[in-house]
Amino acid sequence: MVIAENTKAPPRPAPVPPRRRWRPWGADGVTGWALVTPAVVLIGIFGLLPVLMSLQLSFQHSDLLTPETPWVGFDNYRKMADDPVFLEAIKHTIIYTALFVPGTMLVGLLVAAAMNRSVRFISVYRTAAYITMAVSTISQGIIFLWLTDRDYGLVNAALNGVGVPSQPFLASPSQAIYVIVAMTIWGWTGFSVIVYLAALQGVPAELHEAAAIDGAKPFTRFRTITVPLLGPANLFLLVWLTINALQLFDEVYATTRGGPLRATTVIVYYLWDQAFVHFDAGYAAAMAYALFVVILLVTAVQFRLARRYAHHP
Amino acid sequence: MTVDVAGSRWRLPFSPWHLVLIPLSFLLVVPLLWMLITSLETEGEANHFPPVLFPAKPRFANYTEAWAQAPFGHFFLNSLTVTVVVLVSNLVVCSLAGYAFARIRFLGRGTLFVVLMATLMVPFQVTMIPVFLIVKWFGVNVWEGLGIDHIGALMLPNLATAFGIFFLRQFFQTVPVELEEAARVDGTSRLGVLFKIVLPLSLPAMSTLAALTVLTSWNDFLWPLIVITSEDQMTVPLGLSYFQGAHHVQWPLLMAANVMSLLPMLLVFIGAQRYFVQSVASTGIKG
Numbered sequence: 033m034v035i036a037e038n039t040k041a042p043p044r045p046a047p048v049p050p051r052r053r054w055r056p057w058g059a060d061g062v063t064g065w066a067l068v069t070p071a072v073v074l075i076g077i078f079g080l081l082p083v084l085m086s087l088q089l090s091f092q093h094s095d096l097l098t099p100e101t102p103w104v105g106f107d108n109y110r111k112m113a114d115d116p117v118f119l120e121a122i123k124h125t126i127i128y129t130a131l132f133v134p135g136t137m138l139v140g141l142l143v144a145a146a147m148n149r150s151v152r153f154i155s156v157y158r159t160a161a162y163i164t165m166a167v168s169t170i171s172q173g174i175i176f177l178w179l180t181d182r183d184y185g186l187v188n189a190a191l192n193g194v195g196v197p198s199q200p201f202l203a204s205p206s207q208a209i210y211v212i213v214a215m216t217i218w219g220w221t222g223f224s225v226i227v228y229l230a231a232l233q234g235v236p237a238e239l240h241e242a243a244a245i246d247g248a249k250p251f252t253r254f255r256t257i258t259v260p261l262l263g264p265a266n267l268f269l270l271v272w273l274t275i276n277a278l279q280l281f282d283e284v285y286a287t288t289r290g291g292p293l294r295a296t297t298v299i300v301y302y303l304w305d306q307a308f309v310h311f312d313a314g315y316a317a318a319m320a321y322a323l324f325v326v327i328l329l330v331t332a333v334q335f336r337l338a339r340r341y342a343h344h345p
Numbered sequence: 346m347t348v349d350v351a352g353s354r355w356r357l358p359f360s361p362w363h364l365v366l367i368p369l370s371f372l373l374v375v376p377l378l379w380m381l382i383t384s385l386e387t388e389g390e391a392n393h394f395p396p397v398l399f400p401a402k403p404r405f406a407n408y409t410e411a412w413a414q415a416p417f418g419h420f421f422l423n424s425l426t427v428t429v430v431v432l433v434s435n436l437v438v439c440s441l442a443g444y445a446f447a448r449i450r451f452l453g454r455g456t457l458f459v460v461l462m463a464t465l466m467v468p469f470q471v472t473m474i475p476v477f478l479i480v481k482w483f484g485v486n487v488w489e490g491l492g493i494d495h496i497g498a499l500m501l502p503n504l505a506t507a508f509g510i511f512f513l514r515q516f517f518q519t520v521p522v523e524l525e526e527a528a529r530v531d532g533t534s535r536l537g538v539l540f541k542i543v544l545p546l547s548l549p550a551m552s553t554l555a556a557l558t559v560l561t562s563w564n565d566f567l568w569p570l571i572v573i574t575s576e577d578q579m580t581v582p583l584g585l586s587y588f589q590g591a592h593h594v595q596w597p598l599l600m601a602a603n604v605m606s607l608l609p610m611l612l613v614f615i616g617a618q619r620y621f622v623q624s625v626a627s628t629g630i631k632g
Contacts, residue, residue: 063535064451071442071505072457078502079464082475089474096477146369151360159615160370162622163377166614168564170582171607174589175376178383178596186379189395221373223625230626279468282566286586300470308571313474320470327468 089317096313108318118319120294121302124209128298129277131213132220137269139217140224141262145254147225148232158229165222173286176215177202205295208288212296216283220276224269231265232258267338271331278327299323377607384408384600391596407601414592417605419577420584427499427580428562434504435558436551442505443513444539448525458514464507469567476502477571498572499580503562509554512627516550517543553627556620563610581606 090108092101112118147158167175180187180201188198201211235258243253281300284290290297290305297305299319307316383391385403411417445451446458477493480501484492491497524546525538533541544551569583579587585606592598614621 060449061451064445064449064454067441067445067449067535068451068457070438071510072461074438074505075461075464075507077479078476079467079472079507080460082472082479083464083467085475085478086471096474143369143373146362146365149360149362151362151366153363154366157366157370159618160373162618163611163614164373165621165625166560166610167377167607168566168582168585168610170566170586170589171380171603172376174585174599174603175380178600179376179379184392184394184396184596186375186396192395218373218376226622226625275468279470285566285570286589303470304567304571307474317471317474320468320474324468324471328466331466 086317086320089314090321092314094313094317095311096307097311101314104314108315109322111315112319112322117294117297118299118302121297121299124296125278125280125298128209128213128280129274131210132216132277133270133273135213135217136220136224136273137266139221140228140269143221144225144228144232145258148229158225161225162222164219165226167219169219169282170286172215172219173283176211176218177287180211202287203292205291205293208292208296212280212283212287215287216277216280219283220273224273227265227269228262231262235261263338267334270338271334274330274334275327278323278330380600380603380607383596384604386597388595388597404597407597408605411588411598411602411605414598415584415588415602416576417581417584417602420579420581420606421609423496423499423578424563424580427496428559430500431503431562432555432558434500435506435509436555438505439509439554440513440539440544440547440551442510444517444535444543446510446514447517448522449535461507462511465511473568473571480572493572494575494578496573496578496580499565499569502568503565506558509558512554513547513550516547520546549623552617552620553624556617557624559613560610560621560624581609 089101091103091105093104093107094101143161147154147161179185180199182188182198182200182203185198185201187201192198199207202208239257240253243257248256279300280298281304284296284298284301288296290301300323303316303319303323306312306319382398382400384407385405386397386400386407387404390397390400446454480491480498481493483501484490484495484498488497489495491501520543524542528538528542563580564582565580566582566586569580570586573579573583576584576587585602588602589599592602
């Protein structure tokens with residue numbers, strides 16, 4: 033393309049129309065506030081106020097029933113450091129998150145890559161992957177309890193078929209957390225496949241064609257063209273899955289209730305247990321705040337790292 | 346699609362990718378298929394190793410027995426009521442606020458928006474204990490039906506979400522402002538513009554938000570677990586968990602209950618799959 037030489041003087045910028053004087057309490061101001069009021073009231077009461085109440089609660093002793101909630105200073109926070117069950121719960125949460133997040137991303141990417149093509153019945157195949165998203169966490173838990181049953185489970189039958197002896201799975205303190213990892217990866221497959229498929233469909237076909245003409249093999253093209261362009265999807269899944277992994281609760285409740293021998297007691301399970309089973313709401317609020325800070329930190333670090341290593345196309 | 350195998354004229358009558366996609370899809374739905382199969386087996390067939398893959402004669406009585414042993418009708422009705430109220434409220438409240446944030450200049454708009462969006466970062470565990478206390482207060486001081494152990498308590502904290510406001514505001518900003526200005530010049534009110542021009546143009550965004558809201562509301566578990574204890578106020582996931590506690594080794598019965606619990610959501614999901622997919626894709630890529 034030839035760029036025309038600019039011989040004329042640059043055109044004068046169009047005159048800015050005189051801005052109508054903005055009166056904060058004019059008709060617009062009133063309408064604006066009227067429209068946002070329902071949302072502000074609802075989110076104020078159930079989203080903002082609780083954040084402050086929770087902070088207050090974390091410095092008090094509360095059993096959720098008696099109206100007196102005496103101040104206890106930093107006791108609830110100090111208690112966390114000395115509570116072996118809480119420290120164990122942190123360990124389980126870290127193990128879970130460290131396996132679940134990359135596992136889900138890998139499975140999601142592989143399935144999405146396989147399903148990113150226009151063959152017959154592709155929508156049927158994709159539905160098979162998406163559908164896992166609609167299965168409630170409790171249904172999921174019940175199904176996997178049965179699939180991995182020590183005595184009659186389908187998984188053990190398959191293992192026996194290839195010569196591996198039956199495993200106790202969720203009944204075993206050393207295996208239970210890994211079964212929960214596998215189960216939740218299955219449950220999140222639909223979600224991650226959707227995200228990766230959307231990202232893969234955004235990769236321009238011309239790039240692949242050009243590289244193919246230059247002799248790049250399919251795997252090389254995938255590694256050098258597709259993967260870098262998946263950056264935003266990777267970051268989104270990394271952050272979103274991590275936030276959700278740190279908040280694991282339902283699937284544990286539905287399968288192991290934190291057991292056997294507390295082997296699957298994760299932070300939120302312990303927190304719920306302290307607040308609504310043992311009625312130590314102040315302590316639970318302190319744990320919730322600690323979790324909040326950790327989630328904020330982890331998210332900030334992930335964004336920072338992503339910026340550093342991002343490949344900008 | 347056909348494939349050329351080097352050096353031969355042989356052509357596969359279908360894409361070779363089917364050979365990957367069929368086992369892959371099958372593997373993904375095995376857990377659901379196994380649930381369905383077990384729900385049609387007798388107790389003897391289920392408690393057999395190696396497992397009986399095909400029941401001799403489907404036992405549909407598992408379904409009627411499960412239905413008789415827990416008030417699943419109640420669970421469905423409760424879930425439906427909660428989901429519909431939460432959905433309608435979210436669509437109305439979030440579109441009003443989303444439109445104001447997108448188009449109207451009012452005092453404190455920027456600050457207010459940032460403050461509301463900040464709630465998106467707060468995990469539910471931080472707010473759940475105070476929300477429990479607030480809901481309890483509403484039940485005692487405002488109306489019993491909103492309090493602890495009533496389905497009102499499941500609706501009240503979820504009537505509006507910061508995410509819904511954010512999502513709709515983003516979409517409303519893409520609606521051509523000229524259309525609105527023309528109507529404004531003709532004397533249409535702000536609300537008139539929203540309902541007659543902006544919302545009809547925003548149906549895809551509204552459907553996407555609706556899909557996300559339905560899925561979240563229907564499958565919510567932790568909050569119902571905290572506030573509901575009476576069987577007649579339970580939603581489907583909580584009722585299923587309760588049923589599981591009572592029948593935890595009667596697998597065919599439990600699986601029949603599981604199939605019944607899943608069926609409505611699976612049908613809605615398959616029917617409106619486009620919007621569910623869109624809801625994830627749009628949060629993932631734009632969010």
